[in-house]
Amino acid sequence: MNIEPTFIGKKIKMLREAKNISVEDMLARTGIDAEFYKLLEEDKEIPALGDLIKIVRVLGVRLGMLMDDYQDEGPVIHKAEDVSGSSVMRSRNGVSRKITYNSLSSRKGNRHMDTFTLDVTPAIGEISLSSHEGEEFLYVLEGEAQISYGKEKYILKVGDSIYFDSIVPHHIGSASDTQSARLLAVIYMPS
Known part of the structure; x- marks a missing residue:
């Protein structure tokens, strides 16, 4: 199975910097290992769901903010053949x-x-x-x-x-x- 790059790390870094949160503060508030976090922001590591949830809590955003490419306000239908965004x-x-x-x-x-x-x-x-x-x-x-x-x-x-x-x-x-x-x-x- 081919896995497309997620670019979650780049989104995390952009949001962290926009909110003026230092890497040290992020590490202290999430308990995530410093080396792993560095690789995560470089998109060289992929986080566990639990780590992502801790990160979004510090950033003050929804989990979906890191995963979503675009949003609808009305009802959303997900077709079985639509596996994009994995x-x-x-x-x-x-x-x-x-x-x-x-x-x-x-x-x-x-x-x-x-x-x-x-x-x-x-x-x-x-x-x-x-x-x-x-x-x-x-x-x-x-x-x-x-x-x-x-x-x-x-x-x-x-x-x-x-x-x-x-x-x-x-x-x-x-x-x-x-x-x-x-x-x-x-x-x-x-x-």
Whole structure:
């Protein structure tokens, strides 16, 4: 699969500079590793969703602001064949894992929820939990997902769902060592 560059890092840098937020302040407020953040702003690394959410909170913008190319104020229809805007995110701790993200709401302006499909490959290595403000709803479309939430682990099969407060450290992954899982995700972040 070919993955187009996301240019998320350049957008983050532009917004950070426009709001006069230093790199040091960003690092202190997000807890993100300095070397990783430098590579992120150069578009040489791709952030995990949890890191992106921490960054947008500091910047005072919606998550969609980094992902969207244009916005509609009216209803937005996302056709099944429209997979433009996909991004790949991976954990920064060296774990070999990919999440293919496809926004289902990227053109909707002034939204309060972000909706995606997530294709999660099996993780190789130790996973790390992340947290951010808000709530998440996940629904398994294909495969089996393993959701680590605090000290608990939940295995979800096709048709299963989970709704949780995302301030609790969590991780979304495939429950299989060999097969990916596909999920529908709805994320709410308070303004």
